[in-house]
Amino acid sequence: MATRNRPLSPHVFHYRWGWTMSLSILHRSTGLILSVGTVLAALWLMALAAGPAAFAQAQAYAGHWSGRLVLFGWTLALCYHLCNGIRHLFWDAGKGFELHHARRSGAAVIISTLLLQALIWSVGYGLLGGAA
């Protein structure tokens, strides 16, 4: 029961949808996903502090293909939120508001996200030996 039933200015269904709008809502969605994921990260750290037995159980979950998928998704969300966050910081400084700029920076964000994700997973797996 909302205490306010006043009409909203039409937005979502009344403007022609552009892909930059998708990037915008994706920033919010990834933020929420990350908030949930950090709770899982906190639980993992607590398992580590609890001792080898508890940690082995946590690693069993994390090492399972579903756990790895969750980690992959979480890092992907983090990469996107980070890159788009930098884009937001430029907007906060007043730069890049023109639509063609926004489109270009949006494309750069998508590419950077994928590159950053690839970098992190190759460093993590390759250099630090996470494939065990």
Add this chain to the structure above:
Amino acid sequence: MSLRTPIKQARGLGSAKDGTAHFIAQRVSALLLIPLAIWLMCGLVGLVGADHAAATAWVAAPMNTVFLVVFLAAMFYHSELGVQVVVEDYVHTEGLKMLTLLLSKFVHILFGVAAILAVLRVSLGG
């Protein structure tokens, strides 16, 4: 000549009811999180399948401990601010909004403290 009314001056706030503190805090924590998050993700991915000894060694390494603690504090703070904005955008029933915001704050504080303490226990306790 100040355009503020006396009551506004007394409150010291704008129409958003909290000034720019939230906005600035969100951006500052974001800046801090950029390098820390990248570093942490590399480390975490590297710990997939690691045993207790290896993970403990990584967390307990002095630089890693410092980065982890600062990262966790900044991240839970940044996350709390973000969730607050989302709740304020979509929840308009005053009582429910207040409840949800308080719940979010407390959950973030609880898990943030728990995570940081876990890191410290691993790093200092052994």
